[in-house]
Amino acid sequence: MISNRFTRRRLLGALGAAGALAVLPRCKSQTGGSAGGGGRVKIGLVVPQAGVYAPLGTDMKRAWDLWLELHGGKLGKLDVTTVVADEGESPQSGVPAVQKLLQNDQVDVLVGLVNSAVALGAKDMVKEAKKLLIVTNAGAGAITGAARNPYIWRTSFTNAQISSVMGTHMAKLGSASPAYILAPDYAAGSEVLAGFKKTFVDGGGQIAGEVKTPFGKTQDYQPFIAGIKSSGAKAAFCFFSGAEAVAFVKQYAQFGLAAEIPLYASGFLTEGSVLTAQADAALGIQTTLHYSTELDNPANKSFIEAYRGKYSATPTVFSVQTWDAASVLHRALATATALDGDSLSKALEGVGTIDDSPRGPWSFDGQSPKQRIYLRKVEKHGTDYVNTVVTDLGVFAQVS
Amino acid sequence: MPAWLDTHLVSLLNGLAIGSLLYILAVGLSLVFGMMDVLNLAHGVLFLAGAELAWAVAGESPSWPGFLAALALAAVIGGAAGLGLSLGTERLARRSHLDQALFTLGVALVIADGLSAAFGDDVHAVNPPPGLAGSLLVLGKAYPTYRLVLIAVGLVLAVVTSRVMERTSVGALIRATVADREMVAAAGVDERKVKLIVFAVGSALATVAGVLGAPIYGARPGLDNTVLILSLVVVVIGGLGSVRGAFFGALVIGQIESLGRALLSDLASFLLFGALALVLIVRPRGMRS
Amino acid sequence: MKLLWLLVPLLVVAGAAPFVVDTYTTTTLTRILVFALLAKSLDLLVGTTGLPSLGHGAYFGAGAYAAGWLSIHVTASAPAALGVAVATGAIVAAVAGSVAVRARGVFFLMLTLAIGEVVQQLAESWGDVTGGSNGLYGIPALQLGEPLISVRSLYLLVLAVAAAGIAAASVVAASPFGDTLRGIRDNEPRMRALGYRVYPYKLAAFVFAGALAGLAGGLIAAQQRLVTPADLGYGTSVPALLAVIIGGEATLLGPCAGAAVVVLIRDALGPSLGGHGGLVLGLVFVSVVFILPGGLARAGRRRP
Numbered sequence: 002m003i004s005n006r007f008t009r010r011r012l013l014g015a016l017g018a019a020g021a022l023a024v025l026p027r028c029k030s031q032t033g034g035s036a037g038g039g040g041r042v043k044i045g046l047v048v049p050q051a052g053v054y055a056p057l058g059t060d061m062k063r064a065w066d067l068w069l070e071l072h073g074g075k076l077g078k079l080d081v082t083t084v085v086a087d088e089g090e091s092p093q094s095g096v097p098a099v100q101k102l103l104q105n106d107q108v109d110v111l112v113g114l115v116n117s118a119v120a121l122g123a124k125d126m127v128k129e130a131k132k133l134l135i136v137t138n139a140g141a142g143a144i145t146g147a148a149r150n151p152y153i154w155r156t157s158f159t160n161a162q163i164s165s166v167m168g169t170h171m172a173k174l175g176s177a178s179p180a181y182i183l184a185p186d187y188a189a190g191s192e193v194l195a196g197f198k199k200t201f202v203d204g205g206g207q208i209a210g211e212v213k214t215p216f217g218k219t220q221d222y223q224p225f226i227a228g229i230k231s232s233g234a235k236a237a238f239c240f241f242s243g244a245e246a247v248a249f250v251k252q253y254a255q256f257g258l259a260a261e262i263p264l265y266a267s268g269f270l271t272e273g274s275v276l277t278a279q280a281d282a283a284l285g286i287q288t289t290l291h292y293s294t295e296l297d298n299p300a301n302k303s304f305i306e307a308y309r310g311k312y313s314a315t316p317t318v319f320s321v322q323t324w325d326a327a328s329v330l331h332r333a334l335a336t337a338t339a340l341d342g343d344s345l346s347k348a349l350e351g352v353g354t355i356d357d358s359p360r361g362p363w364s365f366d367g368q369s370p371k372q373r374i375y376l377r378k379v380e381k382h383g384t385d386y387v388n389t390v391v392t393d394l395g396v397f398a399q400v401s
Numbered sequence: 402m403p404a405w406l407d408t409h410l411v412s413l414l415n416g417l418a419i420g421s422l423l424y425i426l427a428v429g430l431s432l433v434f435g436m437m438d439v440l441n442l443a444h445g446v447l448f449l450a451g452a453e454l455a456w457a458v459a460g461e462s463p464s465w466p467g468f469l470a471a472l473a474l475a476a477v478i479g480g481a482a483g484l485g486l487s488l489g490t491e492r493l494a495r496r497s498h499l500d501q502a503l504f505t506l507g508v509a510l511v512i513a514d515g516l517s518a519a520f521g522d523d524v525h526a527v528n529p530p531p532g533l534a535g536s537l538l539v540l541g542k543a544y545p546t547y548r549l550v551l552i553a554v555g556l557v558l559a560v561v562t563s564r565v566m567e568r569t570s571v572g573a574l575i576r577a578t579v580a581d582r583e584m585v586a587a588a589g590v591d592e593r594k595v596k597l598i599v600f601a602v603g604s605a606l607a608t609v610a611g612v613l614g615a616p617i618y619g620a621r622p623g624l625d626n627t628v629l630i631l632s633l634v635v636v637v638i639g640g641l642g643s644v645r646g647a648f649f650g651a652l653v654i655g656q657i658e659s660l661g662r663a664l665l666s667d668l669a670s671f672l673l674f675g676a677l678a679l680v681l682i683v684r685p686r687g688m689r690s
Numbered sequence: 691m692k693l694l695w696l697l698v699p700l701l702v703v704a705g706a707a708p709f710v711v712d713t714y715t716t717t718t719l720t721r722i723l724v725f726a727l728l729a730k731s732l733d734l735l736v737g738t739t740g741l742p743s744l745g746h747g748a749y750f751g752a753g754a755y756a757a758g759w760l761s762i763h764v765t766a767s768a769p770a771a772l773g774v775a776v777a778t779g780a781i782v783a784a785v786a787g788s789v790a791v792r793a794r795g796v797f798f799l800m801l802t803l804a805i806g807e808v809v810q811q812l813a814e815s816w817g818d819v820t821g822g823s824n825g826l827y828g829i830p831a832l833q834l835g836e837p838l839i840s841v842r843s844l845y846l847l848v849l850a851v852a853a854a855g856i857a858a859a860s861v862v863a864a865s866p867f868g869d870t871l872r873g874i875r876d877n878e879p880r881m882r883a884l885g886y887r888v889y890p891y892k893l894a895a896f897v898f899a900g901a902l903a904g905l906a907g908g909l910i911a912a913q914q915r916l917v918t919p920a921d922l923g924y925g926t927s928v929p930a931l932l933a934v935i936i937g938g939e940a941t942l943l944g945p946c947a948g949a950a951v952v953v954l955i956r957d958a959l960g961p962s963l964g965g966h967g968g969l970v971l972g973l974v975f976v977s978v979v980f981i982l983p984g985g986l987a988r989a990g991r992r993r994p
Contacts, residue, residue: 093925105714423836502742508976511968578793
């Protein structure tokens with residue numbers, strides 16, 4: 002009995018001590034004021050470090066670090082301190098991460114965000130704090146559309162922007178109609194399909210069928226592949242990213258459809274590490290995206306060389322989007338008078354064309370990129386799978 | 402071939418494949434629950450552990466030695482985990498069944514986070530072993546070879562477990578314990594040894610199921626929850642403590658997940674849980690009891 | 691009685707906290723208070739009535755969605771939003787409970803788990819109302835006269851509401867109704883033999899617990915300004931149950947202490963462990979089950 006009590010008391014004491022230790026450092030009074038006075042700027046990089054989007058977060062952080070390394074650790078003329086926070090997989094982790102950067106670390110500028118839900122969930126917080134947020138991936142149209150505020154800018158894309166271009170292209174082909182379309186059942190998937198349908202149908206295309214797969218829960222796509230087969234479609238258009246892209250593409254080939262019904266998609270289906278995992282199953286898939294590693298311009302060549310040299314890995318569109326965020330901030334900080342959201346937002350308005358981007362020249366239009374969209378095809382060069390650029394489909398502004 | 406079968410043959414086959422996997426996974430859970438009234442909430446993480454093991458040991462493109470090594474390792478690790486869980490729940494045997502279930506819940510949390518720490522949070526894809534990566538034509542439809550093999554494995558295991566239960570003394574002991582635990586103890590049998598064996602074997606099967614399922618489901622955080630709930634539904638619908646019941650339940654749930662999703666999409670989830678709720682209310686010990 | 695002497699200074703300290711600590715800690719304390727209310731409501735089921743629920747997050751989330759939806763589309767007035775949250779939690783609990791309380795013990799556990807999953811699935815599918823997997827974002831700050839934008843004022847509101855909710859749960863647990871529930875927990879057949887109709891009592895407890903959980907949900911909607919399907923499911927229900935068990939079921943403040951432990955480990959300790967707060971939480975939980983049965987609140991007491 003006595004030994005039991007000692008064990009209990011000790012455990013209780015240990016728990017109490019741990020709790021106190023966790024709380025003590027927090028007992029300081031709030032220090033107001035900006036953190037970036039006199040030659041320094043504090044950037045909060047919020048990217049996924051755990052969960053299904055972790056590989057994207059790695060690409061983004063790498064590009065960020067690389068840019069700073071190649072420019073002496075400065076943006077504009079200011080020395081940069083980067084604080085990284087884990088966006089996680091969902092707004093449940095992402096929004097508190099943004100909150101922590103704003104309230105706890107008192108950053109001057111926020112950069113990052115893969116998940117649109119996090120961006121939308123945090124927008125009010127960013128507005129109330131009057132700090133600049135540069136979104137380097139999240140593609141929901143509302144972020145710079147219906148739900149926009151002057152403090153949120155984007156260097157990536159909108160979901161509908163990418164898919165609507167494919168819609169026009171497939172309608173023009175003639176041989177890709179009727180088309181079966183599918184995407185996961187969440188906001189991004191819905192936006193992609195809506196953007197595609199509009200231009201495809203307007204261009205004379207016919208939809209053979211449409212399905213939204215349970216998001217994040219589907220590992221077995223056979224039921225949906227069966228649906229495509231029985232619909233009489235001549236082509237399929239889809240949007241999947243990450244693990245879902247790997248599973249879908251592999252199963253599409255396994256169940257024999259890759260040979261019969263050509264697959265088209267938004268570029269994320271075959272971007273980055275997923276392409277390596279898909280291997281032969283991805284050959285011949287055509288996608289639209291605002292970037293490819295095969296783009297033939299000097300900025301892209303030197304970017305890829307530097308990235309490969311430092312990380313022994315090939316960059317992806319997520320790296321480019323973050324690289325451009327650094328580039329854009331550098332230009333803004335060179336002319337801005339202060340670090341608060343209003344001044345930086347004003348500076349961004351005057352930034353003009355970004356002509357040294359790996360994706361080709363682009364500019365802001367309504368706080369989101371107006372850029373070239375390329376048609377790409379998966380091919381094998383030696384032992385590598387790449388998205389070769391078939392053609393340049395034109396310059397497009399954001400589409401909501 | 403009738404038109405309906407022509408359209409849905411692949412989905413039906415798929416249902417069998419998923420059902421096979423679910424059977425291997427759920428049979429252990431069913432026996433443990435039926436024998437000891439212990440709800441092993443750690444059953445899902447054992448599957449995930451097997452899947453991650455497959456990725457770590459066999460790699461993304463496994464060779465046969467690699468894949469077989471992963472299977473063997475999974476059986477050993479799963480068995481050891483089962484032993485640990487059995488000993489833990491044994492210590493709590495004098496307390497309520499809820500405490501035992503909660504203990505397994507705590508263990509599940511620890512293992513789940515441990516897996517995340519050890520293998521990272523990325524989704525890991527595993528290809529089938531060489532020779533099984535292609536498709537075969539079944540009645541004119543292409544179907545992945547690996548899944549056909551999985552159906553065969555499941556059937557063999559079902560036959561083996563059924564034989565063990567019906568024809569061996571261990572099987573008789575297990576069936577007796579499910580039927581009337583106190584009587585077996587009164588007959589002088591050390592039921593703890595039987596419990597230990599069943600828990601260990603059941604857990605080993607769950608981990609092996611994870612390896613076998615890796616080429617289909619991959620390995621990802623969150624898979625443990627999904628799979629736990631599926632196996633709970635299988636066990637409840639099939640009946641606790643019954644090998645035949647687990648087989649029946651697995652086939653039903655396999656078809657709901659496959660054919661059901663093809664026909665009903667999102668509603669399939671509601672169907673699944675609706676079935677669970679209905680059975681729990683009407684016949685708490687399962688449909689076949 | 692001597693616990694009441696502890697409560698007054700506790701409330702004073704809690705009330706003074708936001709004036710002493712920084713904004714981020716105040717936010718953490720706000721989340722602890724909300725979670726404490728949730729845990730206390732779950733304890734009414736687990737500790738007092740003996741119904742172990744693994745799906746309590748469903749009513750928490752339902753209240754959160756209701757409060758959020760009202761704030762966005764109709765009015766952000768605090769009494770209205772919180773009132774709707776309570777009502778929604780109660781209604782969903784009534785519907786679910788009418789089915790769930792027919793089962794007992796581990797079967798009840800499984801059933802509540804399944805119900806929780808169904809409700810989460812519903813939140814993800816019913817995109818028009820709930821925003822689907824994006825969640826309900828852009829929830830405006832609650833208004834009590836004027837909008838409560840500052841972290842400090844929100845904390846004080848949450849403190850007042852949570853304290854009231856916890857007090858209500860404690861009063862109910864200590865009342866004759868609570869005595870009946872404990873009787874059902876300890877020996878249901880005997881209660882039936884004594885002439886009690888057990889089903890309405892269990893259902894009433896379930897609905898009351900659901901209502902309080904809904905209230906906690908309304909508070910989290912105001913704090914996060916965002917509600918997602920994850921707030922409804924396993925990821926909320928399991929930590930709630932952990933909080934009750936770690937703190938001590940069927941004690942006055944045990945569940946609240948447990949809630950503090952869970953939130954601190956997950957949110958404060960977790961990030962510095964590389965996001966592996968779950969490991970520590972699981973270990974703490976298993977230790978409690980083995981070494982400290984009855985939770986932290988009963989730790990110092992002698993065995994009878």
